[in-house]
Amino acid sequence: MRLWLTRHVQNCLAAMGRLVHKPAGSLLTIAVIGIALALPAGLNVLVRNGEALAGGWESARDFSVYLKPGEELAQAAALAKSLSANGNVDDVEIISAEAALAELQQAGSFEGALTGLDNNPLPHTLVVRPRADAPANELAELARELGTNASVDQVRLDTEWVERLNAILEFVRRGIWLAAGLLALAVVVIVGNTIRLDIENRRAEIEVAKLLGATDAFVRRPFLYTGFWYGLGGGLFALGVVLLGLTILGGPVTRLSALYGTSFQLQGLAGSGALTVLGGGLVAGLTGAWFAVAQHLTAIQPKI
Amino acid sequence: MIRFDHVTKRYAGGHEGVSEICLEVDAGELVFLTGHSGAGKTTLLKLLALIERPTRGQVLLNGRNVGRLPERAIPEHRRSLGMVFQDHKLLPDRSIFENVSLPLIIAGLGRREIARRVRAALDQVGLLNRESARPDALSTGEQQRVGIARAVVGRPRLLIADEPTGNLDPDLSLEIMMLFRRLNGVGVTMLIATHDLALVEQLGGRQVILDGGRVSSEQD
Numbered sequence: 185m186r187l188w189l190t191r192h193v194q195n196c197l198a199a200m201g202r203l204v205h206k207p208a209g210s211l212l213t214i215a216v217i218g219i220a221l222a223l224p225a226g227l228n229v230l231v232r233n234g235e236a237l238a239g240g241w242e243s244a245r246d247f248s249v250y251l252k253p254g255e256e257l258a259q260a261a262a263l264a265k266s267l268s269a270n271g272n273v274d275d276v277e278i279i280s281a282e283a284a285l286a287e288l289q290q291a292g293s294f295e296g297a298l299t300g301l302d303n304n305p306l307p308h309t310l311v312v313r314p315r316a317d318a319p320a321n322e323l324a325e326l327a328r329e330l331g332t333n334a335s336v337d338q339v340r341l342d343t344e345w346v347e348r349l350n351a352i353l354e355f356v357r358r359g360i361w362l363a364a365g366l367l368a369l370a371v372v373v374i375v376g377n378t379i380r381l382d383i384e385n386r387r388a389e390i391e392v393a394k395l396l397g398a399t400d401a402f403v404r405r406p407f408l409y410t411g412f413w414y415g416l417g418g419g420l421f422a423l424g425v426v427l428l429g430l431t432i433l434g435g436p437v438t439r440l441s442a443l444y445g446t447s448f449q450l451q452g453l454a455g456s457g458a459l460t461v462l463g464g465g466l467v468a469g470l471t472g473a474w475f476a477v478a479q480h481l482t483a484i485q486p487k488i
Numbered sequence: 489m490i491r492f493d494h495v496t497k498r499y500a501g502g503h504e505g506v507s508e509i510c511l512e513v514d515a516g517e518l519v520f521l522t523g524h525s526g527a528g529k530t531t532l533l534k535l536l537a538l539i540e541r542p543t544r545g546q547v548l549l550n551g552r553n554v555g556r557l558p559e560r561a562i563p564e565h566r567r568s569l570g571m572v573f574q575d576h577k578l579l580p581d582r583s584i585f586e587n588v589s590l591p592l593i594i595a596g597l598g599r600r601e602i603a604r605r606v607r608a609a610l611d612q613v614g615l616l617n618r619e620s621a622r623p624d625a626l627s628t629g630e631q632q633r634v635g636i637a638r639a640v641v642g643r644p645r646l647l648i649a650d651e652p653t654g655n656l657d658p659d660l661s662l663e664i665m666m667l668f669r670r671l672n673g674v675g676v677t678m679l680i681a682t683h684d685l686a687l688v689e690q691l692g693g694r695q696v697i698l699d700g701g702r703v704s705s706e707q708d
Binding site for chain 1: 530533534537539562563564565566567568569571573577579590591594595596598599638650
């Protein structure tokens with residue numbers, strides 16, 4: 185048992201030694217694998233950040249109810265009261281026409297235009313804040329009902345774009361899984377091909393080992409370890425690429441979000457994400473090695 | 489120890505390497521297989537090493553029909569033999585020590601035991617002081633001696649050699665054959681294929697002459 189373990193450790197280290205021995209070729213292969221893994225990993229980070237961003241806005245599903253011009257403020261107050269009783273509504277704020285006008289005047293640039301007006305053209309407005317857990321379809325129904333109210337001119341539901349964003353993110357997420365699958369396949373092919381060349385280069389050695397009574401497992405082992413190292417190296421390379429990307433993008437994103445008055449922080453790969461990248465690399469590396477070995481090792485039979 | 493019982497090996501294409509061959513070798517014997525190239529010497533050795541399977545007949549080794557061994561039993565069977573090749577089949581990128589230790593690594597021996605046995609084998613062929621050299625740094629005769637050390641390091645009961653002196657000049661050939669004779673003296677059964685009749689005459693011993701895939705005559 186100890187001997188068996190020793191042999192595995194020896195094989196494992198020897199495989200790494202061979203890769204280190206020809207660094208240029210090994211690094212090139214590892215870089216290709218790493219980039220292939222970094223693409224879906226990086227896109228995944230982007231989508232996760234998009235989700236975080238959309239999640240932050242989702243609670244702001246307020247909608248505005250504009251009353252018909254000329255309706256009394258009392259009418260607005262009555263409507264607000266009945267809305268507050270609705271189970272899906274958290275809060276209703278009344279913005280009177282006068283308050284709206286004052287706010288507009290304060291904003292400045294319209295001053296000239298506004299002073300020219302004889303009377304206030306703005307309607308009274310209700311800003312309805314739904315409960316966070318209110319279902320979207322019930323809110324839409326509520327908005328539609330409000331629209332049919334005799335004193336209401338228009339209802340503006342602002343949640344549509346959030347839903348669109350979510351739909352887009354879902355679409356992108358599926359796309360990433362597809363891309364990840366294809367790229368993982370590419371990694372399998374890359375490792376498989378590299379190991380195939382490796383087997384070809386060590387053909388004499390394999391033949392001699394088989395002549396001396398080496399089992400298939402004995403001959404296979406070093407190549408599987410090579411695939412293991414390629415996968416691990418590629419996974420680490422991919423993590424490095426993603427980290428580098430996050431570092432490069434982190435500063436500008438923080439500045440941009442500060443300009444918008446929010447404090448959005450770019451999220452990195454969580455621990456589980458990093459493990460997925462490494463695990464994916466390992467599985468793909470080993471699979472590629474296994475395919476190459478299964479295909480080519482049995483074909484090599486010793487001759488004398 | 490070895491018994492070929494009406495063994496025929498027909499290759500794809502119809503050519504017969506050996507035809508209905510019968511041959512017995514006792515434990516501890518040193519047997520030279522001679523004959524022209526194509527007479528069936530190499531085929532006979534291939535059948536013993538399970539590089540080829542007999543088309544008909546039985547190849548018995550210690551009473552066991554090795555021709556019928558399942559595929560997965562081949563490695564173990566080969567580990568029980570020592571094999572010497574004309575082109576010695578040393579790995580050029582490994583040291584002499586590493587080359588000779590390969591059978592023991594395959595057999596799964598511990599490091600200390602491997603070192604002990606490899607040095608003993610190299611000592612037997614007189615190359616103990618060259619263990620860290622690469623095969624390229626050695627003369628052809630020395631390379632073949634390394635090949636022999638590798639063949640005996642696993643302490644096989646049977647050693648088969650295919651034209652072991654094929655690439656050597658007469659002096660070196662004699663030296664190699666004397667080495668075989670000495671190893672045979674410690675009880676290893678040997679089957680040596682060679683076309684060097686003069687050398688075999690010089691050494692004496694049992695000689696099996698093959699012709700057209702059959703035993704044409706024997707000399708003692």
